[in-house]
Structures are given as C-alpha cells and as structure tokens.
Amino acid sequence: MSGRRVVILGAGPGGVAAARRLRRRTSSGVEVVLVERPGGPLYLPGTIPTLLGEGPASRWRAPLALEGVEVVYGEARGVSGSGVRLEDEEIGADAVVAAPGLALDLEALPSSSRVFGFWDPEGAQRASEAIRDLEGGVVAVVISSLPYRCPPAPYGMAMQLANLYRGTSRPVRVVLTTPEEEPLQSLGQKMTDFLRSSCSAEGVEILTGFEPDLTSLGEGALRSADGRDLRFDLALVVPPHRRSPLLAHLPGDGPLVEISRSFETTEENLFVIGDAAATALPRTADGAAAAGRTAADAILERFGILDSPETHLPAPECFVGHGSGRYSHISLRYPDGLPPQGRARVTLEGPSTEIAPAFERAFENWRSLRS
Structure with missing residues (x-):
C-alpha cells in the first residue's frame, strides 16, 4: 500500500x-x-542541574530536524x-x-513564596533563586502522588541539595516524603536499600507512606493522611501527574x-x-x-509493510546525583519479559565522579536523536 x-x-x-x-x-x-x-522538546533530566544553578533551562532544549519527517509546531x-x-x-x-x-497539576498546590511545584527544567529555574537564598531551616522534597516520571530523580535532588548546603556550611535539613511504603519498592529490595543508604549517607531523611495534604503547604506545614506534620522553610514539590x-x-x-x-x-x-x-x-x-x-x-x-514485528524490550538507564560531582548509574533489564510475568533486573554502579561524564553523554545522545 x-x-x-x-x-x-x-x-x-x-x-x-x-x-x-x-x-x-x-x-x-x-x-x-x-x-x-512551540519551543521544541526539553530534556527532562536537566531539571536538577537547572535547580542547582548549573545552567539555564534553555540549555536543555534541542531543535528538531529528522530526515524524512515533517515537523509541525x-x-x-x-x-x-x-x-x-x-x-x-x-x-x-x-x-x-x-x-x-502527563500533565503537571500545579493548581493542586497553594500559592506561596515558600512552595515550588515543578518537574521540568523551566519550573526548576523558577525555584533556583529560592534555593540559593535559603540560609537555614528545613527543605521538604515532596513526592505528591504516584505515578510520576523519572522515579529515582527526587532522591537524587534531595541528596544534591543536602550536599550543596553542607558545602556552604548552611544549617539546612533536607527531608524527602513519598507515598510509597518503601522507596521504589516496585523495583525490588536492592533498589530500596540503595536509595535508603545513599540518602542516609548524604544526611537526607526519608518519610515513607506519607500521603500529603497539599492544601496544608500554604501554612508552612505539610500534613500527611495519617496525621504526621512536617514544618518546612522551603518545599519543592513533584506535583500530581494528571492525564x-x-x-x-x-x-x-x-x-x-x-x-x-x-x-x-x-x-x-x-x-x-x-x-x-x-x-x-x-x-x-x-x-x-x-x-x-x-x-x-x-x-x-x-499497512501491510511489515510481516513480523520485533519484540522491543525497554532497557532504561538512569543517572542519580549524590552531590560533589558524584553520580550513580542505574540500569534495568527484563530478561524474563515484562511485568507482571517478568521482573526488572537492577544493576547499580557508583556513586563516583567517573560516572559524571556519562550523564553529559546521555544528553548529547538525546540531542543527536533529534537531528
């Protein structure tokens, strides 16, 4: 045809x-x-570097020029x-x-100078000044609900923030909240233990099973459905993801x-x-x-063009920052098939400064796929 x-x-x-x-x-x-x-695609892993002031959000955009494909903005x-x-x-x-x-439901968050909801580089840029200006207190990294994209990223954000404040001798406590009973429990105990130990090493406290009442953020306190109360000076919220x-x-x-x-x-x-x-x-x-x-x-x-489609199994790769130029590399493979029949095989490397260049190479590969 x-x-x-x-x-x-x-x-x-x-x-x-x-x-x-x-x-x-x-x-x-x-x-x-x-x-x-309009504006073109954004490289979402650039969210945390933008938050930390390592460059503007515009750095993580790329033009589209795919041979044989008509691009319409x-x-x-x-x-x-x-x-x-x-x-x-x-x-x-x-x-x-x-x-x-998935759409970010920013309207679910109250308007407050101490609350920033984002999960992309442009939103992170709006919060970066507040990160730099905070002299002390509590920073809450809030995973508001499931699912959300880039599951390990909030943990990396919390670790890099804790490392940043420690390096400037500012008395800042970083607390991460998640609705999950264990960090990334769907990927198995190996991943949970890795995130818990990594966050502990950087001084990040994790509050699990924390289903937040987002309306309480406007009062400077984050409350959970089970009655826990977390006072904060700055809240960085992964907003609810909507269809x-x-x-x-x-x-x-x-x-x-x-x-x-x-x-x-x-x-x-x-x-x-x-x-x-x-x-x-x-x-x-x-x-x-x-x-x-x-x-x-x-x-x-x-269309009658392809006789036998291939099986395309995902092979996710992720880089998690720990601060001071150290990254971990997480890779998932599905040798026994996709869930629920098969489970992910998790490989962890790092943290190490030697992994940092691979994060930059991943961005360059993302750009090259669009040109």
Missing part, C-alpha cells in the same frame, strides 16, 4: 523513537508528520485515530501515535490510558505511548522509546 500518513504527537523519547522507526519505511509511501509544541487541541487538530489546522492521518506525556486533556475521552484508571500490547487504545488507529500508557513499567525514557518502536511496528504491519 502507498500514500499512508502517520501523525506523531510529541517529540519526547517515545515520539522520536516512533518517528525514526517509521522513517525507515518512507520509501514504501508512508508519510511521517511529527507535531511538537503547534498546540494540539484534539487527537483521534484519524488525525490531530491544531489551533488553525487539522492534520488527517491513517494512524496516530500520541505521546503528550493530558487530549486523552480525556479514553478509558483507563487515573492518569493512565488503557492500551493493548501494541499500545493501541480502544479507539482504532490511535496509539498512546510514553508516560500516559498504562503499563507496569516505571515512567522512563527508554520505556517510552521501546513503546514507540512497538507502536510503529504495529502500524507498519497494519
């Missing part, structure tokens, strides 16, 4: 992986259109299996791969959209990948990329 068009919404890891997978088949008459918000107003609606045009399609991510309004019409629990094994939704020809897809995997970049390739193969098979 020829004259087919696939529209991809979002230039995150999943969207770019799907576009690159489909691009290889352009000789078969598949037109690939990638829709991205605009705000999507609607999405279906037959196309994407923008403010001033409709882009029709034979299939759509939607990767809008993108573009996907509100699709079935699924909470922020996540119900999908098939090929990531197709109940609406024919509409595939949802990335953070919004209801899988048992953590919200990671490589998990999204594997989903993008899987959805692309399913579309190509439907």
